[in-house]
Amino acid sequence: MAEQNDNQINIELAEEVAEGTYSNLAIITHSNSEFVIDFIRIMPGVPKARVKSRIILTPEHAKRLLNALSDNIEKFESANGRINIQDEHIGFPMNFGGTVGQA
DSSP states (O other): OOOOOTTOOOOOOOHHHHTOOOOSEEEEEEOSSOEEEEEEEOOTTOSOOEEEEEEEEOHHHHHHHHHHHHHHHHHHHHHHOOOOOOGGGOSOOOOOOSOOOOO
């Protein structure tokens, strides 16, 4: 008979959550007791954007998230090559670049 690991957590993923929510901007703020990450989707030519999801973390969990993201990015780049970030788009990327379409 196999021993059950008491440290295992059974995690359920609801179908609507499994679909995910696209975000192309994250704004991070913090207080002395928590980190708040707002995930936003901005669209070209639209001056207003809405927060699609807000995640609130303790400082310890924020550091764990940082380490997990760093580890995953390192693994991704090992398999797929370096991710290049354009320095010119620091701040809010209000203009996606390219031509502006008209209807």
